[in-house]
Amino acid sequence: LSDTYAATDYFRLEAEYYNSITVSYRRSLKGKDVALNIQYGTSKFCDEQEDGYPVLRLNELHNAFIDTPQKYCHTLSPDEFEKLRLKKGDVLVIRTNGNPNLVGKAAVVLEDADYAFASYLYRVNTNEQINPETLVAYLNCKYGRYEIDKNSIKGNQTNFSPAKFRDISIPKFDITLQKTIKNLFCKAYQCRLNADSEFVSAEQMLISAIGFNDFEPDTNNVATKPFSESYAVTGRLDAEYYLPRYDSYVNKIGTEETVGSTCSLNDKNYAPNNETAYQYIELADVGYFGNIGKVEKVLGKDLPSRARRQVKAGQIIVASVEGSLQSCALITDEYDNALCSTGFYVLDSKRINSETLLVLFKSKPIQELLKQRCSGTILTAITKDELLDMPLPEIEAQAQLEIAKKVRESFALRNQSERLINLAKSVVEYAIEKDEAKAIKWLKEKGVDC
Incomplete structure (x- = not known):
């Protein structure tokens, strides 16, 4: 018992802690020896309305760097934002998640950025003992993972708090x-x-090709629709669905072609083999520019019940849940036959090549129409029928x-x-x-x- 008290700065009784792999190095430090400052992010509500300050979330950390935030917080005061503003040399660490493989994942900020960061991340500023890049490389390598897994608190959500960071071993x-x-x-x-x-050049080419270069949507917030042009046709009673800006996008696209007439939707469920290892693509694996980060292989018996879509190279995946609609990705050869969540729609087309289809679904006009067609209360998402009926321009x-x-x-x-x-x-x-x-x-x- 005396050894357990001496092992850490806090009392740990889990057997896993003492059975875990420990990093052995001739010169070692503790996390507390390298951290000048550790700071939690904001827990204030964020949404995708582009009102307020952009807030970085855990699914916007990819390949040791940060992506562009997709959510904003309008309740942060200027003083609060200034304290959370990301600066060159910051290290961001994922504090908590239901997926233990994500917890402890780290990214470095190499340029000042006008972003705040959310509370399931924390910021570490290092001293002269280790530079930020080396700390991130260590935390993301297998030996850093050993230390993170050992020191994390596991339950429904795995937690690697600043207190646990201070206790990990870090080679000098x-x-x-x-x-x-x-x-x-x-x-x-x-x-x-x-x-x-x-990628931005590709986006600009796409916008030009579909004629949206100088487009300005209708900003009027009032629409009057008779029953015959509203519920009788759409089955929708939510007022936002009928905002004039959505009509202006549809009118500008000016085609009778739809997702259903242009694309194939691959929504057949796949039953994984219990003893086969699969690459499993989750929402957090999708990068801002349509790429997929490094995903782990998971045995079929350990996959979540939502891992029921098998994808093929050349297809694209599009997130169905409002707030994550920008999470679209191209399936490259590396992820051929991988599995993804049923929270994605899997699409391909014989009329639009895969790369163009990806850029199209990430474009502002299509993102607006996806958002319009979302429905629900607890989990707002776009249904299969709404997706297939959505206009899609010819290119x-x-x-x-x-x-x-x-x-x-x-x-x-x-x-x-x-x-x-x-x-x-x-x-x-x-x-x-x-x-x-x-x-x-x-x-x-x-x-x-x-």
């Missing part, structure tokens, strides 16, 4: 290795910025080819960024297993300029 790496890791992160970040730029073949080229270039650059981050994690693991000099030598043998 020398300056040369830390500079090498920082260099890898900087190169990866530049690849990511270039990838974002290519010329040449424009599709140009958009597809940009998206492919974006994905190639993003893959390069991910490769560099994986090398950073691997060099941390190599340094722990061997030594730092050998780790840097190994990296040079990989053809990486350190």
Whole structure:
């Protein structure tokens, strides 16, 4: 019993804590030795109305960097926002989630950003013992995961609080290795910025191709509809459905084509084999630019009941729940035959190539129409019938080819960024297993300029 009291700064009785794998390194620190400051995010309500300050959430941390927030908080005061504003060098750590594999996942902020962050994240600022990039590489590598899994509190929600962060073991790496890791992160970040730029170009091409360059929606908040043009046709009584801005989008699209006439919806349930391991794509795995982050393989018997859609390369997935409608992704060869949640619609088309279809569903006009068609109370979502009946513009073949080229270039650059981050994690693991000099030598043998 005396050993359990001495093991941590707080009393732990779970057997798993004492049976967990522990990082062994010749020079070790504790989390409390490297943290100058740890700060919780805001717990105030956020929505997608673009009113107030943008707030970063856990599903906007991808491949060790942050994405663009999709939700906003209008109740944050300027003083509160200033205290939560993200700054260069911040490390964000996922504090709690129902998926234990997400908890402890970390990202670094490499440029000042006018974003706040939500309460299921916390910010760590490091001292001279470790730079932010090395801390993130360590937390996201397998040895960091061992420490996170050991120190987390597990229940319906797994929790890795700031108190637990302060107690984890962190190797004390020398300056040369830390500079090498920082260099890898900087190169990866530049690849990511270039990838974002290519995708934005694809979005601009799409908007031009469907004629929305100078479009301004109707801002009138009042609409008068007779029964014959409202409930009798739509079955909808919610006033927001009939806002004039939605009519202006439909009129501008100006086509009788719909999602149902243009696309195939793949909604057949798939029964996973209990002993087969599957890649399982969750909402949090989908990046802002249509990419899918690294997903874990899960045995069929351990998959949640909602993991019932099998996807094929070339399809796209579109989130059905309001607030996450921007979570659309392209299924690349890497995720062929993976499973995804029934919370996604799985689509493909013989008339629109996959890359263009992705950009189309992420575009402002289609996002507005998706939002219009959502319904429900506890969980607001777009139904299958509403989706299939939604107007979809036609796009010329040449424009599709140009958009597809940009998206492919974006994905190639993003893959390069991910490769560099994986090398950073691997060099941390190599340094722990061997030594730092050998780790840097190994990296040079990989053809990486350190």
